[in-house]
Amino acid sequence: LEQIYRKNFNSDISLFEDDRLIKIKDVLGLMFDEDNGDDLLNVINPQFEALLPYYSDVEKWAIKIADDVFKTSIKYFEKTKDQQEFIYKDNNNHTFHCFLDGYKVLDDEVIVIEVKATTSKKFLDLGPKRKNSANGQKYNSIFEENNNILTLKTKLNDELTVDKFSSNYQKLFDRFSNVGKYVFDIAVERYIIENSVIQNHPKLNSKKFKYYLAVLNSNYVFDNKYINNEPDYSLTDSNNSLFSYIDLTEVTKEYLPIIEKLKNEIVLNIYEKKLDSPILDKYCELKKSSKCFFDDVCWESLKKPGSILEYMNSKIFYDLDKNKHSKYDLVNQGKIHLEDIPVSWLSNPNQIIQRKCFDNKSEYINIDKIEKYIDILQYPIYHLDFESFPCPLPRFHGEKPYSQSLFQFSIHIEKGKNKCDEINDHISFLVDDFGDHRKELIEKLINIIDLTNGGTVLVYNKSFEQSRIQELSELFPEYKEQLDLIINHMHDLMDILKSKQAIFKELGFSEIESKTVNYYHNDLRGLYSIKKVLPLFSSLTYSDLNVKNGIEAISSYAAFKTSSIEDIKRLRASLIEYCRQDTWSMVLILNNIIKKIEDKVK
């Protein structure tokens, strides 16, 4: 695919030995717009672009702090081409290069550092769950931390047994696991470095190479000063370092034969001009930020409506003889449509509902459940939505890496049933610069949301809004009481449609009823995001707004940092309009679902 993509429309079909299974012309049509030649695959992600400067800063600070942790001086180079490079040429004259984020030659040791903008949490959670969680640690990790360096534990215990250690340790070698993907990168580096040292750097041969992955310390809290308005993350307290360094020297050593095998496969593929049907699997990393560049080519038919992927809870299907069929196996056998799965294989009530809605082009609604939930909502209803900036580096005091920094909220106040005006009953808060306005935000929030005589705070996808308010309550305890009150009155509009086991069990429904969705329509395609739900209850659309989604909201806010006052004014107007639409959508969904129920019971 890479070779076809690079050649664009000039791809020569005859280059390929085997074009029986996929026609290259079709593939090209999925890569480039046939009318204007636009690249359909290389689409810019505005959120990634907005966070790019912070990712560079992650590398810079990881190397700077490493100086203190390793008690030496390590140079940082902003441009890859300036970094330490190792080159290795194999027997077939293929050349392999690697560039190192951090590199330092000491008397008898060489330090290699690979920086990743992920957090140490993934590694500290790698292990069995603790019976009693201590110091907020829920897992008995296979790693232990000493002076900001994580090493593999050597002493096991009743919870972290040999078996548990070993099964978790193996995840480091699975390059599609949430930890293994990072270990793989540094193992590839080691493979190239070791071969390059033998070929080109005999002086380094006697030195012991140490391989470290630098990741953001998930327990770090920013409490330092600012220099020129930028946070200073220098290591002033060894118990509060922005980075943890994971010693993967032994792990990468064990990895080398696997890398060698993969390298040989890659070399073979370079020679074989063959385009078989793709075998789709977890390595495509569909829907993840690390997804394969060619997912729109290989998964094209599965992204269309009516795909097998729309089934909820669909990792495994069981046939009548209780044989397991994984979703990927079925897809690779050509079963790509919803109706390709026999109804008798559907064991989950939600899948059965989905299938009926698909076959009969109908909708499903559980009036009793929805009515009972709506009955507990008290007016006034405050429809609330937050916008946040997920910065890898904390910007304000008390924040951690990837804190979801709130910069905006929108509230529609519905005083009684259907008593809400899109403009007159709307209140919003939006910062006017890139600075710290958390206290202003809290004060406005608790001023608007008056729960003294009861009421409901309605959000869409409660875990997000609830976590943000909890964080504010911990950071600013002087507002704890009012913020806790908001949490205690919070309900989730998505639960009204999708159900939530705990709530519906409390309302008297059986376990199975509580687990089953309350509303389904084929157009949801197995998803309940507000953007999927809205068209079923309203003709309102985001397509004519300047800011159309959360990602664009993040990039608009990020632009505050460098924009003129005039441009910020323009950006603010678009952000306010966007966030208002989010809460107005909630008002419309709630009222139209109530109307739908009333019409049905008439």
Ligand code: SF4
């Ligand atoms: S989408 Fe999956 S099957 Fe297709 S090229 Fe990428 S990894 Fe391979």
